[in-house]
Amino acid sequence: MSRTISRAEVEEFLYAEAALLDAWDLEGWLALLSDDARYHVPSNEQRGGDPAETLFLIADDIHRIRARVARLQDRAAHAEQPRSRTRRLIANVRIVGQDGDELAVEANFAVHHFRRGERLREYVGQYRYRLRLTPGGLRIIRREALLDALELGSLGSVSFIL
Amino acid sequence: MTEPRLVIDDAAARDFRVHRSTLVEPAILEQERRRIFDRCWIYVGHESEIREPGDFHTRNVAGRPVILCRDSRGKPRVFLNTCRHRGATVCREARGNARLFFCFYHGWSYNRDGALVGVPGADAYPPSFRKEEHGLAEPPRVDSYRGFVFLNFDAQAMALRDYLAGATEYIDLVLDQSPSGRMEIIRGVQEYDVAANWKLLVENSFDDYHLLTTHKTWLDYLRNSGVEMKPPAQGHLLPAHGIGKELGNGHAVIDNVNFRGRPVARWIPVYGEAAKPEIERIRAELVARLGEARAARVADTNRNLVVFPNLVINDGSSVTVRTFFPLSADRMQVRAWALGPVDETAAARAIRLDSFLTFYGPGGFATPDDVEALEAVQAGIGATHREVPWSVMSRGMAKEGEQLNTDERHLRAFWLQWDRLMRGARPGA
Numbered sequence: 001m002s003r004t005i006s007r008a009e010v011e012e013f014l015y016a017e018a019a020l021l022d023a024w025d026l027e028g029w030l031a032l033l034s035d036d037a038r039y040h041v042p043s044n045e046q047r048g049g050d051p052a053e054t055l056f057l058i059a060d061d062i063h064r065i066r067a068r069v070a071r072l073q074d075r076a077a078h079a080e081q082p083r084s085r086t087r088r089l090i091a092n093v094r095i096v097g098q099d100g101d102e103l104a105v106e107a108n109f110a111v112h113h114f115r116r117g118e119r120l121r122e123y124v125g126q127y128r129y130r131l132r133l134t135p136g137g138l139r140i141i142r143r144e145a146l147l148d149a150l151e152l153g154s155l156g157s158v159s160f161i162l
Numbered sequence: 163m164t165e166p167r168l169v170i171d172d173a174a175a176r177d178f179r180v181h182r183s184t185l186v187e188p189a190i191l192e193q194e195r196r197r198i199f200d201r202c203w204i205y206v207g208h209e210s211e212i213r214e215p216g217d218f219h220t221r222n223v224a225g226r227p228v229i230l231c232r233d234s235r236g237k238p239r240v241f242l243n244t245c246r247h248r249g250a251t252v253c254r255e256a257r258g259n260a261r262l263f264f265c266f267y268h269g270w271s272y273n274r275d276g277a278l279v280g281v282p283g284a285d286a287y288p289p290s291f292r293k294e295e296h297g298l299a300e301p302p303r304v305d306s307y308r309g310f311v312f313l314n315f316d317a318q319a320m321a322l323r324d325y326l327a328g329a330t331e332y333i334d335l336v337l338d339q340s341p342s343g344r345m346e347i348i349r350g351v352q353e354y355d356v357a358a359n360w361k362l363l364v365e366n367s368f369d370d371y372h373l374l375t376t377h378k379t380w381l382d383y384l385r386n387s388g389v390e391m392k393p394p395a396q397g398h399l400l401p402a403h404g405i406g407k408e409l410g411n412g413h414a415v416i417d418n419v420n421f422r423g424r425p426v427a428r429w430i431p432v433y434g435e436a437a438k439p440e441i442e443r444i445r446a447e448l449v450a451r452l453g454e455a456r457a458a459r460v461a462d463t464n465r466n467l468v469v470f471p472n473l474v475i476n477d478g479s480s481v482t483v484r485t486f487f488p489l490s491a492d493r494m495q496v497r498a499w500a501l502g503p504v505d506e507t508a509a510a511r512a513i514r515l516d517s518f519l520t521f522y523g524p525g526g527f528a529t530p531d532d533v534e535a536l537e538a539v540q541a542g543i544g545a546t547h548r549e550v551p552w553s554v555m556s557r558g559m560a561k562e563g564e565q566l567n568t569d570e571r572h573l574r575a576f577w578l579q580w581d582r583l584m585r586g587a588r589p590g591a
Contacts, residue, residue, distance in 0.1 A: 042350070043350040043351055043352060043353075045256060045350070045351055046349050046350040046351075049349060049350060051516070051519075052508065052512035052515065053349065053511055053512070053515070054348070054349045054350040054515070055348050055349065055351070055352065055499065055500045055515060055518065056525075057519075057523055057524055057525040058519065058525035059515070059516065059519055064520075067386075068527070070383075070386075071380075074379050074382070076375075076378040076382075077379050077531070078376065078530075078531040078534045079530035079531050079533060079534040080530075117541065150256075152353050152355075153354070153355045154354070154355050154357070156352065156353050157354055157524045157530055158524055158530075159524075159525075159530035159533075159534075
């Protein structure tokens with residue numbers, strides 16, 4: 001049933017996802033994921049690796065993603081209590097491949113992260129998505145966030161969904 | 163005039179307290195740099211990170227920029243990353259393989275053995291200038307224990323092996339999980355800063371008292387996935403028995419019966435059914451090689467080891483090697499790696515790394531809350547340490563005999579050594 005997807009449709013999807021995450025609507029965000037989704041944040045010095053043989057910061061399958069969301073909704077997830085505020089800017093969205101119902105998408109991000117008593121943290125990097133076109137719309141199969149900073153410093157802590 | 167005491171150890175009154183200025187005052191950090199970091203054996207890196215001659219990593223160790231490099235004869239070397247001419251760093255890459263370390267400023271170059279081999283226009287120097295006197299400088303002492311490379315800026319320091327004291331038993335126990343006895347640092351580093359004094363991470367790295375509240379969400383995660391979580395007996399806060407133990411020279415360990423799963427080799431449902439046969443195979447190999455008793459010691463206990471002052475080897479949900487250095491009195495830089503057997507199968511390696519990420523690391527289910535706890539401590543004491551000068555560290559002091567992992571004997575061992583060195587003693591003296 002493959003059809004051509006426009007960049008505008010993909011952009012709309014990514015903006016909607018960003019809005020859910022900025023609003024801390026994590027259940028809403030989960031609904032955008034397929035049942036085989038993965039979420040990765042590689043180490044900044046080994047961005048091209050495979051988490052089966054390289055140490056990542058985050059390498060979640062769907063079970064771990066759901067557990068992560070459950071954890072973040074618990075008041076005992078201290079690193080996010082009180083919750084941070086984020087504001088995501090998504091740009092340079094490109095469809096870099098399409099294979100049947102599946103799309104490879106890249107986009108730049110700047111996630112501004114604010115916490116009480118802390119200075120602004122600016123997570124800058126690239127998202128690499130694999131998206132699947134389903135009757136219900138686009139779904140995320142794979143979502144990888146590559147950080148550009150060479151020295152992560154305080155960006156090393158990724159306690160929210162990046 | 164006697165200096166005021168910063169650590170109070172009053173056995174008669176069963177009182178142990180640490181002065182909070184030790185975590186706040188820049189002057190104390192300066193003294194730590196001279197009396198602790200310049201006199202103790204400090205971890206640089208692991209031999210497996212530099213496999214071939216010329217392989218190198220640049221790091222900051224004990225406040226100095228260094229190059230960890232394998233030399234032309236295959237020996238691990240540590241060079242101070244500063245040109246002998248004017249001082250620029252001669253290597254600005256994080257890692258790689260080098261034939262030469264080249265200072266681009268005036269073109270001096272050094273080989274893998276640190277020797278000065280290239281000086282443009284050398285004929286303009288007077289006869290007293292001899293290239294062989296201007297090789298890259300090295301710390302006075304560099305030595306390894308089973309692949310872990312340490313340096314010491316004190317030429318008179320005791321031998322590394324003696325310095326490590328009882329910690330060697332616990333390093334050996336980690337390495338026993340490898341059929342060849344050799345383990346390697348796995349590709350990929352986790353680096354993060356914590357806005358807290360470095361000693362707070364020492365404490366946190368083997369403090370099991372904080373698990374129940376700080377890591378409630380992680381314990382819930384294990385429980386929800388089917389891990390048995392009932393504390394074994396009166397007096398225990400955690401689901402399994404554990405002890406705290408001193409190992410000499412300020413090193414200490416918590417040594418716990420496992421409940422959280424281990425890639426080598428105790429399966430828990432978090433690993434998934436598919437991982438079961440591999441974990442059973444690893445277990446069988448341990449038993450065949452080491453016998454039942456030692457295999458159980460390797461597979462069924464978790465150990466969090468602190469090698470004084472700043473090396474942590476935690477053999478728990480996975481094996482992590484972690485080191486950290488103060489950037490200022492209220493900020494540290496952390497580097498953490500995963501360690502695995504060199505002969506591990508691809509399947510076992512994948513389980514190891516997956517298990518690592520459930521707990522450890524700045525995106526794990528536990529470490530972010532540790533970071534938050536340490537930063538909350540720093541925020542709390544930073545400007546109040548004159549009004550509220552003392553932290554309490556007396557858990558378990560009234561007890562005879564065994565000290566539990568949730569007591570604080572091992573934390574006291576660290577602080578007593580810290581206090582001895584800060585008052586001028588040398589390690590081992």
